[in-house]
Amino acid sequence: MSHSLFLLLLSFLFLPLQGARILFLLPVPLKSHYSQIELLIDTLAIRGHQVTLYSPFEAKSNLTNLHHVYVDMEESKRAIESMNHFEMLDNGLLGDTSFLSCLQFQFSMYQISLGMSKEILNKPAIRSLLASDARFDLIIAEFFFGQEPLAVFGHKFQAPMISHFSHSAPGHVFQFSGTPNLYSYMPDIHMAFPKKMSFMQRLQNTMFGAFNHMALTWWVYPAQDQLMREFAGTLTPPLPYIKTLLVNISATLVYSDPMIEYPRPQTANLVQVGGMHLKTGQLPKDLADLMSSTVSPRGVILVSFGSMVSPSKMSSSLRDSLVRAFASTELTVLWRWEGKTIENLPSNIHLRKWVPQQDVLAHPNCRLFISHGGVSSIIETIHYGVPIVGVPLFNDQMANIQHVLELGAGVMLSYFNMTEESLSWATRTILNNPSYSRNAQAASQRFNDRQVPPLHNAVWWVEYVLRHHGAPHLRSAFDHLSWTEFLLLDVVAFVLGVLLVILYLLLRIVRAVKSCLMYPFRGTGNEKTKTIKKKGKVE
Numbered sequence: 338m339s340h341s342l343f344l345l346l347l348s349f350l351f352l353p354l355q356g357a358r359i360l361f362l363l364p365v366p367l368k369s370h371y372s373q374i375e376l377l378i379d380t381l382a383i384r385g386h387q388v389t390l391y392s393p394f395e396a397k398s399n400l401t402n403l404h405h406v407y408v409d410m411e412e413s414k415r416a417i418e419s420m421n422h423f424e425m426l427d428n429g430l431l432g433d434t435s436f437l438s439c440l441q442f443q444f445s446m447y448q449i450s451l452g453m454s455k456e457i458l459n460k461p462a463i464r465s466l467l468a469s470d471a472r473f474d475l476i477i478a479e480f481f482f483g484q485e486p487l488a489v490f491g492h493k494f495q496a497p498m499i500s501h502f503s504h505s506a507p508g509h510v511f512q513f514s515g516t517p518n519l520y521s522y523m524p525d526i527h528m529a530f531p532k533k534m535s536f537m538q539r540l541q542n543t544m545f546g547a548f549n550h551m552a553l554t555w556w557v558y559p560a561q562d563q564l565m566r567e568f569a570g571t572l573t574p575p576l577p578y579i580k581t582l583l584v585n586i587s588a589t590l591v592y593s594d595p596m597i598e599y600p601r602p603q604t605a606n607l608v609q610v611g612g613m614h615l616k617t618g619q620l621p622k623d624l625a626d627l628m629s630s631t632v633s634p635r636g637v638i639l640v641s642f643g644s645m646v647s648p649s650k651m652s653s654s655l656r657d658s659l660v661r662a663f664a665s666t667e668l669t670v671l672w673r674w675e676g677k678t679i680e681n682l683p684s685n686i687h688l689r690k691w692v693p694q695q696d697v698l699a700h701p702n703c704r705l706f707i708s709h710g711g712v713s714s715i716i717e718t719i720h721y722g723v724p725i726v727g728v729p730l731f732n733d734q735m736a737n738i739q740h741v742l743e744l745g746a747g748v749m750l751s752y753f754n755m756t757e758e759s760l761s762w763a764t765r766t767i768l769n770n771p772s773y774s775r776n777a778q779a780a781s782q783r784f785n786d787r788q789v790p791p792l793h794n795a796v797w798w799v800e801y802v803l804r805h806h807g808a809p810h811l812r813s814a815f816d817h818l819s820w821t822e823f824l825l826l827d828v829v830a831f832v833l834g835v836l837l838v839i840l841y842l843l844l845r846i847v848r849a850v851k852s853c854l855m856y857p858f859r860g861t862g863n864e865k866t867k868t869i870k871k872k873g874k875v876e
Contacts, residue, residue: 356385356402357803360494362478362487364457366393366410366417368644369713370479370503373592373614377795378403384796389473391462408462413453422730423651431731432752436541439527440548442731447557450483454561458486458568467493467569475803477501480583481510485558486565488582493572497587497807499799504712504733505593506607508546509553514589514607515813517823520546523601529735532599532743584816587802587809590795592712596719596784597740606811608798611716612784612791617699627669627687628700636704638666638764639697639723641673643711646730649676655755660686662760668704668768671697698723704774705767707760710734715741722781724773726763728752745776 361378363371371394382388382402390396393410396403425431431442457463473494478487480500491498502510505526508518520543524530528545530538562579569576587606594611620628628637640663642648648656656679663670664683674688682688694714697703698721708714710727715737718725725747727738741747748763767773789797802808821827 356387357474358387358472359389359799360473360476360490360496361388361390361392362476362484362490363390363392364408364410364460364463365453365479365482365484366414367503368394369711370482372644373503373713374477374501376614376616376792377799380792380796381799389471391466406462406466408457408460410456410460413456417645418647420645421650422646423655426730426752427652432729434527434529434735436528436545439525440545443527443545443549444552446483447552451557451560451564453483454486454564457484458564464568466490475499475799477799479503480586481506481513481589485561485579485583486568488579488586489565489569489572489576491585492574492576492582493569497802498582498585499802500586500589502589502591505598505736506589506591508549510589510591511603511607512816513583513586514604515815516601516603516607517815518546519601523599524736525549526733526736529739531739585807585812587807588798588811590798594716594719594784594791596744596780597712597715597737604811604813606808608794610791610795610798611712612720613795614713615695615717615720615791618693618696620693620696620700624671624689624693624697627671628697628702630702635668636702637669637671637697637700638663638705638707639671639692639694639703640707641692641694641714642709642728642730643714646709647675648672649674658755658757659760662757662764665757665761666764666768695721705764707764710738710741712737716784719744719746719777719780719784722774722778724767724777726750726760726767728755741780744780746773746780747777748773 359381361374363374371392375397378388378390378396379398379400382398382400385402387402387404388400389404389406391406391408393408393414395407396405422431433439467490471494473496475498476491476494476496477499478484478490479502480488480498481502488498490496500510507526508523511518521539522532522534524532524534524538524542525545528538528542530542534542558580565579566576588608589606590608590610592611592613593609595609597611598609619625660679660683663672663686666685668685670686671692672686672688673690673692673694675690678688679686695717698706698717703721703723705726706714706718706723707726707728708718710725710729711734715725719741725738725741727734727741727747727749728751729735729738729749730752738747738749742749748766750759750763815823
């Protein structure tokens with residue numbers, strides 16, 4: 338099914354809404370983030386909304402209602418492309434899930450986000466938007482992914498805002514939606530703790546959350562607020578503090594799913610839309626032939642470490658270990674590979690610069706997926722029911738793969754222990770044990786057993802916010818509470834005070850009653866004493 342036909346059929350599944358003017362601000366040059374929301378953008382345009390998109394990626398669709406404004410982020414693109422994640426892993430800058438390493442990684446990400454915000458706000462396209470007299474009914478952006486100052490456009494255009502978050506949400510995203518983030522049983526995505534945490538894990542989870550909250554409150558938000566004010570200049574009405582703008586965000590579309598998150602309470606305006614990018618197409622002829630049973634009688638193993646990581650930058654020793662492990666299997670190996678071609682490649686290994694990952698995973702001959710565990714890849718492998726060998730590299734990937742392990746649909750290898758022997762063991766474990774495939778299929782059935790597909794849900798919530806003018810009735814009072822009010826410390830103090838007063842009064846009453854009971858005997862005792870004394874004097 339072609340992309341345009343798919344969108345056309347999808348648009349008929351909803352009741353139409355009068356066209357609104359929707360602004361998408363997606364300037365960050367991360368292709369994986371853009372791919373998650375691209376289908377939502379096209380669907381809203383097909384449904385009659387006037388969509389304006391600010392992005393460093395060219396729009397694939399030539400839709401009449403979609404106006405694309407190119408944001409020049411070439412410098413950041415080159416910086417991202419030049420990163421050698423394997424070298425950073427080898428040097429200990431990534432991959433360590435210890436408490437201090439996670440904290441250091443988080444703080445370094447905040448530092449990067451401040452630089453990224455400054456760069457975005459200085460782009461001519463973004464500055465022109467601030468100076469324009471355009472009007473919008475809704476603004477959608479990744480406000481919580483280091484782009485908090487973009488909330489200034491909600492204030493300028495007096496339009497409700499929806500935030501998109503590209504993976505399982507960290508604690509501060511839940512808090513801005515009015516959802517409490519309880520450290521006792523809600524592990525942070527960076528810590529990759531299990532559902533039932535030990536005492537030490539709960540302690541680390543609490544300390545990580547507390548330090549993170551302090552860093553955001555006293556460092557990140559003040560710095561982002563200053564950048565926003567320098568960018569905005571003088572606006573009417575006056576610009577409030579950046580946290581006030583973020584609290585008023587109408588809804589947050591979180592790219593996650595209950596299948597890859599532990600159960601937790603959350604408000605209605607926090608919407609899980611993991612999988613809204615899912616769609617299948619037709620494989621190119623060369624890949625269709627490769628996936629067919631005549632070329633790959635025992636099946637195909639798909640290998641991809643995501644769009645950000647270039648496998649050609651791995652060390653030669655690691656590359657050779659992977660090649661030997663792949664050569665030892667009887668299956669065909671389809672490996673997403675950029676860079677110089679590997680010499681003397683075994684006949685069962687096929688390198689491709691670009692792989693239509695969903696179409697390959699959807700093919701019945703795909704037996705196994707070797708992946709870094711990015712959220713989009715995890716959702717795809719669950720959706721299509723393919724077991725996985727997960728090799729997490731950084732950020733949320735460890736937690737994502739941990740959930741797949743709990744589903745019984747895969748095994749995990751540490752990057753620091755990825756050798757020919759360990760990869761061969763992991764591959765054999767999956768392929769020789771049918772339970773992994775059965776569990777993957779069962780997970781697929783649970784993932785797809787829902788009232789509406791994720792894209793339908795995302796479109797419905799976008800239009801719900803439009804219909805109800807920002808849906809302020811969905812906002813919780815949580816963020817307006819102080820810590821003493823949230824933890825009920827004021828109530829506890831009041832109750833303790835009342836109990837102390839009652840205890841004091843009871844003690845006074847007991848003493849008074851005791852005094853009253855003893856009163857009749859006071860005189861008798863004194864008289865006897867006086868008599869004894871008098872008798873002594875007479876004698």
